[in-house]
Amino acid sequence: MVDDRLSRVFSALADPIRRDVVARLASGDATVNELAEPYPVTVQAVSKHLRVLEEAGLVTRGRQAQRRPVHLEAEVFDLMTKWIERYRREAEQRYQRLDAVLAELAEPEQTRAEGEVP
Known part of the structure; x- marks a missing residue:
């Protein structure tokens, strides 16, 4: 296994x-x-x-x-690399989703700031 x-x-x-x-x-x-x-x-x-x-x-x-x-x-390192890479990709996808949510949250603030007249 x-x-x-x-x-x-x-x-x-x-x-x-x-x-x-x-x-x-x-x-x-x-x-x-x-x-x-x-x-x-x-x-x-x-x-x-x-x-x-x-x-x-x-x-x-x-x-x-x-x-x-x-x-x-050295081929044992391929096994380790594949395992690590799988979880690295999953973590990267979670961060990308978080970035998208944060960007959406920031949009209303930017819209309000652009509409304000100093």
Whole structure:
């Protein structure tokens, strides 16, 4: 089910370390050790974060000889973008309707102001 996957993705991205890992992987693959370097946590803790990202479908782990790079799965962002875009469009339509109502309310005031002689 799409909503379940979307929930896992948003839940995975709720953690600041995981969001930062995703941002770093956007510029290229990296190993667990490379990803763990800037954080004040153990490599095992970063591995757990990666497991959450992997279960959400945001990353995959490959194998290149002795190296096991972590790869960002960008198509998951299409799922998020479609969901966000749907609600953005709905909100935009509500604002357009509100603008129309406010314009109608302002018309009588403008008519009165134009009819007045100073």
